[in-house]
Amino acid sequence: MAAASVMRTLRKNRTLRYGVPMLLLVIGGSFGLREFSQIRYDAVKIKIDPELEKKLKMNKVSLESEYEKIKDSTFEDWENIRGPRPWEDPDLLQGRNPEFLKTKTT
Helix, strand or coil: CHHHHHHHHHHHCHHHHHHHHHHHHHHHHHHHHHHHHHHHHHHHHCCCCHHHHHHHHHCCCCHHHHHHHHCCCCCCCCCCCCCCCCCCCHHHHCCCCHHHHHHHHC
């Protein structure tokens, strides 16, 4: 009988009912965040395969080199072509006259 009254009192206690789960969430979240943030630092320490590292160093692409490639290009004759919508056939849309498409769909 005494155990039942103690359990009833503990269930009614607001600190045990709301405070303890909140503290467990905050403290448990702190440990969880520590583990997830440690992944970031561990990923930096991973060494790359030397062959892959040489290949990456040989393939130097910079903003300046890409600019030099397109510097002399002319974009005056550039035409904006709309891509097909999911329900449209891409073969019909590319390079066709819009009036032809209107008559074909109606």
